[in-house]
Amino acid sequence: MxxxxxxxxxxxxxxxxxxxxxxxxxxxxxxxxxxxxxxxxxxxxxxxxxxxxxxxxxxxxxxxxxxxxxxxxxxxxxxxxxxxxxxxxxxxxxxxxxxxxxxxxxxxxxxxxxxxxxxxxxxxxxxxxxxxxxxxxxxxxQPAAAPQEVPLTARETEVLRLVAKGMTAAEVAQALGLSRHTVADYLKEIYRKLAVGSRAEATLEAARRGLVSP
Structure with missing residues (x-):
């Protein structure tokens, strides 16, 4: 027993x-x-x-x-x-x-x-x-789920690429045939989607996404 x-x-x-x-x-x-x-x-x-x-x-x-x-x-x-x-x-x-x-x-x-x-x-x-x-x-x-990348529209991608190349909002507006107010609205939405708060952070994110060369 x-x-x-x-x-x-x-x-x-x-x-x-x-x-x-x-x-x-x-x-x-x-x-x-x-x-x-x-x-x-x-x-x-x-x-x-x-x-x-x-x-x-x-x-x-x-x-x-x-x-x-x-x-x-x-x-x-x-x-x-x-x-x-x-x-x-x-x-x-x-x-x-x-x-x-x-x-x-x-x-x-x-x-x-x-x-x-x-x-x-x-x-x-x-x-x-x-x-x-x-x-x-x-x-x-369990491993934390990787954050989902928020997609940008074609126009937002275009604006981000030009900003990341060093263009000002006025230069982007002229290059794309848009008003400065419209470009400002695009930038506001881009910052929101990328969860960034500055041009420098947006540029880094653009480079990460392959939109511009680092």
Missing amino acids: SAPLFRRALVVDDQPEARAWLEAAVAVAFPEVAVASAGSLGEAMAQLDPAPELALVDLGLPDGSGVALIAALAQRAPACVCVVATVFDDDAHLFPALRAGAQGYVLKDHDRTALAAMLRGIAAGQPPLSASIARRLLRHF
């Missing part, structure tokens, strides 16, 4: 109902585990000797952040599996917890059976992650 995966677990949440829900999920996932609980960061810190082998930690505690507890466990008991159980699904909470040493991140929108199933997955090397958190992690590590 194989040894139990965990012998001692610690559940940390300041809300009694949430704490009871987490304790019940741990009991379903690992019936042999001894579950201790704490309602604050201070209470949890006082229960780290001996350190638990599994910790379910809420982030919003009345006397501090659960991230501090996760960091303490990572230092004192590197083998402890820390799982965040929280309502926060944003990057500002997710990534500090993971950097501190959390090995799972679940939201409090699961029922007890679903959470227990996620916890049992630890035995198979599956980190307990809510689906929305897994998607957020995937998006975070």
Whole structure:
């Protein structure tokens, strides 16, 4: 008969109902585990000797952040599996917890059976992650999409090419048979499309697009 995966677990949440829900999920996932609980960061810190082998930690505690507890466990008991159980699904909470040493991140929108199933997955090397958190992690590590180049009209391209060659607005107007006011309007639209604010920046962009020689 194989040894139990965990012998001692610690559940940390300041809300009694949430704490009871987490304790019940741990009991379903690992019936042999001894579950201790704490309602604050201070209470949890006082229960780290001996350190638990599994910790379910809420982030919003009345006397501090659960991230501090996760960091303490990572230092004192590197083998402890820390799982965040929280309502926060944003990057500002997710990534500090993971950097501190959390090995799972679940939201409090699961029922007890679903959470227990996620916890049992630890035995198979599956980190307990809510689906929305897994998607957020995937998006975070995907390469950013390259910005789309905004196309210029044929006339705008012509105006940009002449400006990039050093012509003034008046000279461009004369060369193209346009009024200076019309050329000014074209330049305004060109600057907007290229997201530039000066003739020098427009010239660099023209060179990048191959309209003029660098």
